[in-house]
Amino acid sequence: MIDKFLNKIVQGDCLELFKQMPDNSVDMTFADPPFNLKKGYNSYKDNLKLQEYLIWCEQWITEMVRVTKPTGSIFVHNIPKWLTFYSGFLNKQADFKHWITWDAPTAPMGKTLQPAHYGILFYVKDCKQLKFYEVRYPHKRARKSNMLAKDYGGKKGLLHPFGPLVSDVWTDIHRVKHNKFRDEHPCQLPIHLLERLILMITDENDIVLDPFSGTGTTAIASKRLGRQYIGFELDEKYVKITENKLLQEQTNSKIGDCWVSFYLDDIVTLRNNDWNYIKDFYYIPNTVEEIDQQQIILKTKINIQTPIKSFTNFNYITNNFESIMSSTLFEKN
Numbered sequence: 631m632i633d634k635f636l637n638k639i640v641q642g643d644c645l646e647l648f649k650q651m652p653d654n655s656v657d658m659t660f661a662d663p664p665f666n667l668k669k670g671y672n673s674y675k676d677n678l679k680l681q682e683y684l685i686w687c688e689q690w691i692t693e694m695v696r697v698t699k700p701t702g703s704i705f706v707h708n709i710p711k712w713l714t715f716y717s718g719f720l721n722k723q724a725d726f727k728h729w730i731t732w733d734a735p736t737a738p739m740g741k742t743l744q745p746a747h748y749g750i751l752f753y754v755k756d757c758k759q760l761k762f763y764e765v766r767y768p769h770k771r772a773r774k775s776n777m778l779a780k781d782y783g784g785k786k787g788l789l790h791p792f793g794p795l796v797s798d799v800w801t802d803i804h805r806v807k808h809n810k811f812r813d814e815h816p817c818q819l820p821i822h823l824l825e826r827l828i829l830m831i832t833d834e835n836d837i838v839l840d841p842f843s844g845t846g847t848t849a850i851a852s853k854r855l856g857r858q859y860i861g862f863e864l865d866e867k868y869v870k871i872t873e874n875k876l877l878q879e880q881t882n883s884k885i886g887d888c889w890v891s892f893y894l895d896d897i898v899t900l901r902n903n904d905w906n907y908i909k910d911f912y913y914i915p916n917t918v919e920e921i922d923q924q925q926i927i928l929k930t931k932i933n934i935q936t937p938i939k940s941f942t943n944f945n946y947i948t949n950n951f952e953s954i955m956s957s958t959l960f961e962k963n
């Protein structure tokens with residue numbers, strides 16, 4: 631029954647489409663629903679009455695839990711106000727794992743503190759059967775000096791060369807602001823936000839479902855990472871935009887054999903378990919002092935010898951090979 635939806639963006643009302651999905655059939659569900667803030671979508675009117683909105687939300691949240699496998703995870707992205715209600719719904723039917731704070735400025739709503747984060751609720755169908763992989767992100771560095779931004783409480787000697795394990799506060803992923811990178815959609819999420827979640831809890835070929843697909847961020851992240859996707863979206867225009875984008879996407883967000891998330895030609899999320907393999911693709915300074923002052927850098931020479939099909943940034947590296955190789959990689963500032 632699920633095959634007809636696999637690797638497709640299906641146009642329609644998600645509650646209707648969910649009815650055609652079997653129980654326990656997908657590995658990850660992610661929802662970024664309308665926030666009921668009168669956003670200017672192409673056709674959807676984002677202004678339900680409070681009770682109407684909440685009743686509707688409980689319905690699709692219940693469907694998300696139903697279709698997720700016992701080993702799978704459920705993510706819901708929204709402003710904190712709505713997540714407090716969502717938690718009430720989810721606590722009755724799934725196991726709480728985390729409230730991920732995604733540090734990103736949002737619009738003020740009357741007499742409030744300046745809202746500066748979105749939340750991503752992370753629930754699991756069954757915490758005893760959960761599939762989960764630890765992931766790492768690059769060390770944060772001071773903009774001018776490029777030195778590590780944190781002092782790690784005098785424990786720099788224990789630093790991981792790539793960067794820390796990802797916590798439940800994400801400050802390194804920014805909203806898609808520039809028009810050059812945006813589709814005609816009022817609230818498109820960054821692809822590498824979804825890639826981080828996907829790397830954390832799914833394996834190659836696992837199925838990722840997004841009932842509010844928008845212009846397809848979840849589907850694109852899934853395709854890049856060799857996962858299967860299902861997207862539901864009410865608006866035909868957004869479905870078309872997504873389908874066109876998907877045609878141009880490749881399944882190759884990899885370093886050698888390992889799936890990783892790239893942003894602007896750097897790896898921004900990798901699995902902890904993959905580091906022993908991936909480290910050979912980097913120039914890594916010998917001492918902690920050097921890591922403090924220098925970012926580790928992908929070894930372009932090794933990448934060029936890597937088969938093209940398993941290497942995302944081949945074109946970038948070949949075009950920039952001379953300048954990259956002639957840069958003084960480990961000279962101190």
Ligand SMILES: C[S@@+](CC[C@H](N)C(=O)[O-])C[C@H]1O[C@@H](n2cnc3c(N)ncnc32)[C@H](O)[C@@H]1O
Nearest residue numbers: 643644662663664818819842844845847863864
């Ligand atoms: C917040 S946006 C999702 C944006 C998406 N995460 C992205 O990055 O492009 C919510 C989307 O839900 C769609 N939508 C609203 N009601 C829906 C419904 N009942 N079923 C399916 N999609 C719906 C809207 O058209 C809108 O594109």
